[in-house]
Amino acid sequence: MPKMQIACPRCRQPILAEVRQVFDLAQDPRAKELLLSGAVNIAQCPHCGFQGPLATPLVYHDPDKELLLVYVPQELGMNRDQQEKVIGPLLNQIINHLPPEKRKAYLLQPQTMLTYERLIERILEADGITKEMLQAQEQRLRLIQRLMSAAADARAEIIRQEDALIDENFFAMLAQLLELHLAQGDRLGAQQLLEVQKAVLEHATYGQQLRREEQEVKAALESLQNLGSNATLDQLVDLVVQAPNDTRLQALVRLARPAINYEFFAKVSERIEKAQGDEKERLSRLRERLLELTQEIDKEVQARLQAVRDLLEQVLAAENLEQAVIEVLPAVDDLFLTVVEQELQAARQKGDLQRSARLNQVLDILQKVAAPPPQVALLEALVNTPDLQQRQQLLERNAQLVDQNLAETLARLVAEYQQRGEVPQAFKNHLSTVHQEVVRFLASKKG
Numbered sequence: 001m002p003k004m005q006i007a008c009p010r011c012r013q014p015i016l017a018e019v020r021q022v023f024d025l026a027q028d029p030r031a032k033e034l035l036l037s038g039a040v041n042i043a044q045c046p047h048c049g050f051q052g053p054l055a056t057p058l059v060y061h062d063p064d065k066e067l068l069l070v071y072v073p074q075e076l077g078m079n080r081d082q083q084e085k086v087i088g089p090l091l092n093q094i095i096n097h098l099p100p101e102k103r104k105a106y107l108l109q110p111q112t113m114l115t116y117e118r119l120i121e122r123i124l125e126a127d128g129i130t131k132e133m134l135q136a137q138e139q140r141l142r143l144i145q146r147l148m149s150a151a152a153d154a155r156a157e158i159i160r161q162e163d164a165l166i167d168e169n170f171f172a173m174l175a176q177l178l179e180l181h182l183a184q185g186d187r188l189g190a191q192q193l194l195e196v197q198k199a200v201l202e203h204a205t206y207g208q209q210l211r212r213e214e215q216e217v218k219a220a221l222e223s224l225q226n227l228g229s230n231a232t233l234d235q236l237v238d239l240v241v242q243a244p245n246d247t248r249l250q251a252l253v254r255l256a257r258p259a260i261n262y263e264f265f266a267k268v269s270e271r272i273e274k275a276q277g278d279e280k281e282r283l284s285r286l287r288e289r290l291l292e293l294t295q296e297i298d299k300e301v302q303a304r305l306q307a308v309r310d311l312l313e314q315v316l317a318a319e320n321l322e323q324a325v326i327e328v329l330p331a332v333d334d335l336f337l338t339v340v341e342q343e344l345q346a347a348r349q350k351g352d353l354q355r356s357a358r359l360n361q362v363l364d365i366l367q368k369v370a371a372p373p374p375q376v377a378l379l380e381a382l383v384n385t386p387d388l389q390q391r392q393q394l395l396e397r398n399a400q401l402v403d404q405n406l407a408e409t410l411a412r413l414v415a416e417y418q419q420r421g422e423v424p425q426a427f428k429n430h431l432s433t434v435h436q437e438v439v440r441f442l443a444s445k446k447g
């Protein structure tokens with residue numbers, strides 16, 4: 001970014017600052033994120049110490065959403081002519097960058113945003129995020145902060161008063177904040193957030209519902225596990241028709257969906273025919289509900305599959321494959337890998353060499369980035385090597401990886417496993433031996 005001379009927003013003395021005036025997604029896909037993050041156009045004044053946003057005219061362009069926005073801060077006191085002189089070249093820069101066939105009518109009518117707030121709102125609106133949604137998010141954030149600082153016995157009452165704000169979004173925000181605090185190593189904050197989470201699960205209506213659901217899923221899973229691997233279809237039908245509530249029923253259908261097939265429904269129908277009165281009625285309603293649930297689940301699976309396929313095609317079409325794969329990493333799961341394998345097979349069968357090569361590249365990149373860091377790999381190898389001499393060789397071969405950090409990680413593992421009753425004593429002893437060996441090796445390396 002070029003440095004420009006501007007007047008300090010506080011003391012008005014001239015200062016140098018990095019100023020960005022064009023946010024064009026056609027030229028820079030990260031421009032939107034950058035603008036929304038508030039991390040650009042910050043002034044730092046060496047004269048008065050001011051640090052904060054600086055006022056600059058700017059232009060925002062999103063070609064996919066046909067959005068062309070202009071913002072000139074009112075505090076700059078520019079008249080119409082002056083504004084046009086500044087904005088004109090910025091708009092030209094955007095239009096000149098577009099190939100002629102993409103120069104559409106919306107480019108002739110840039111929308112003027114009167115405040116910076118409005119500019120941000122307009123960008124978010126185009127993503128389907130309304131002002132009301134943003135306000136609700138702000139309220140949720142404030143509520144979390146209030147709960148964090150509140151005394152433990154005051155939390156229940158606050159939660160009861162703010163019950164309406166505590167929903168799916170609230171829990172998502174809580175999880176995000178927790179991740180953030182952990183990543184920053186803020187243990188106290190993370191601890192407070194965990195306490196808040198515990199309190200809302202206990203006292204909020206939505207939290208109670210979540211806990212009930214969790215319990216029902218757990219109960220459903222246990223009942224299926226109890227059937228064992230030799231379970232008959234009749235046993236599964238028993239379990240499903242005896243489900244004590246709809247939440248349990250949903251959990252059972254989700255977990256056992258592949259077994260809820262034509263044969264399963266035939267058995268339910270048989271039972272309906274044999275049943276009498278109220279029970280007959282109840283079973284008929286149950287069959288209806290089962291049909292509904294299985295269709296719902298199948299639709300969800302289809303939609304997820306389609307989304308994964310679309311994502312994969314996007315990746316395959318990218319110019320820089322490696323970068324594209326890394327960008328979608330958060331979305332890579334078992335389903336994604338399954339789809340890649342399926343597409344690879346299909347491409348091979350069709351003899352589409354280009355496509356299969358590219359799909360193979362995707363798998364290679366994924367494997368490369370998924371490989372554990374060398375130190376973690378060494379740790380695993382050490383723990384999995386029973387022979388003392390071989391462990392010594394491993395340490396010597398990887399001497400450059402053996403450092404204080406490795407020793408500390410092992411010490412933490414030892415401490416963690418000591419507390420776990422289900423771990424055999426022999427393994428705990430083994431871990432502790434490996435730890436001592438690493439410490440000794442480290443000492444000899446230094447000495």
Ligand SMILES: [Zn+2]
Binds near residue numbers: 010012013045047
């Ligand atoms: Zn200043």
